[in-house]
Amino acid sequence: MTVSASTRQLKQDDAKLNQRIRQRLKLNRILKYVLLGCTLVGLLVLAVLIIDTLVKGTSHLNLHFLTSFSSSTPSMAGIKGALVGTMWLMITIIPISIILGVGTAIYLEEYARDNTFTHIIKISISNLAGVPSVVFGLLGLTIFVRGMGIEALGLGNSIIAAALTMSLLILPIIIVASQEAIRAVPQSMRDASYGLGATQWQTIRRVVLPAALPGILTGFILALSRALGETAPLILIGIPTVLLSLPSSIFDQFQALPMQIYNWAKLPQAEFQNVASAGIIVLLIILLLMNAIAIFLRNKFSKKF
Incomplete structure (x- = not known):
């Protein structure tokens, strides 16, 4: 009787387990189609926007x-x-963000001690990646453009002031991407370098950085692409929308493509909407080229290392 009861209990447990598995598989299928529908809606909206931009702006591209x-x-x-x-x-932007971003990531991953203070810094950097760009614009206006209230120390609405502001915007992204790339390098590669008599800096420069370079480059170029399309920080630091001259140094005023597109798009004439679409096409081409370079470099260095 005991064996029979145990058998029945096992059969009941198997039946419940199979029912749970079927329910989970059904839920997985439902969620799969829901997520697929969300993806298709996003792609459809993107396709409509791109087609509308191409139709309006192609005639002005010459x-x-x-x-x-x-x-x-x-x-x-x-x-x-x-x-x-x-x-x-x-x-x-490129030298400023590369030196500060990659240098910070190297210090946090290779030199800094694993303690509470370091954890707070890493969490803060990750949170800064989600801060709205308008906040960085206000920060850049206060520190770089106006020199924290001292006009003589301010850089005005120059290229270097905008570059420093944009570097603040993308630094968290570069640091996080570089940290992940450095962290992904196997410890065995470091140990092998130390075993051959290399110092810590030699190991970082000749072993860790070359192996982490694909991830670092990908994160950097994607972050630079974000800076290329940002308008809010440029508006806040006072970049002119119309300037009939070219800059000759980093301390001169300048125009920026996102600002120019923004200025055309807000004008009431319908013809300027088409001109703005042409500017958007040029900006998209630049972004696509930058992303293509990121993919090429990642694949190249991934094969090498």
Whole structure:
């Protein structure tokens, strides 16, 4: 009787387990289709926006558009000043953000002690990655543009002030991405380097950084892409929307492509909406090229190391 009762209990338990498994599989299928539907909706909206932008802006894409300054006449308006200013901004951001971002990640992962203070710093950096860009714009306006209230110490609305502000914006992303890439390098590679007599810095420079380079480069270029499309910080630090001259140094005023697009988009004339769409197409091409470079570098260095 005891054996029979135990058998019945086992059968009941198996039946309950099979029922739970079937319920979970059913729930998984439902969630799969729900998430697929969300993805398709997002892709559909994106496709509609891109197609609408291409239809409106393609007719304005020509050599005159790329080599002319902004104008009050839609047919004469161009992005020469904004394009050159954006290139100046990106070139200035790159060394600042690479040195500070990668240097911070190396210190936190390789040199800093694993204690409460270090954990607080890491959590704070991760939280800063989610802070709205307008907050960084206010910070840049206070510290770099106005020099914390002392006009003589301020940099004004120059390229270097905008680059420092944008670097603050993307530094958390670069630091977090670099930390993850450095953390992913196997400890055995470090131990092998130490076993051959290398110092800690030699190990970091010759072993850890080359192996982590694909992840660092990918995170950096994606962060730079975000800086390229941000408008709120540039508005707050007072970057001009119309400037009929090109910068000659990092201390000069400049135009930026996102600001130029924003200025055209808010004008009431319908023709300027088409000109703004042409500017958006140029910005999208630059972003796609930057992401393609990130993928190429990641694949190249991943194969090497």
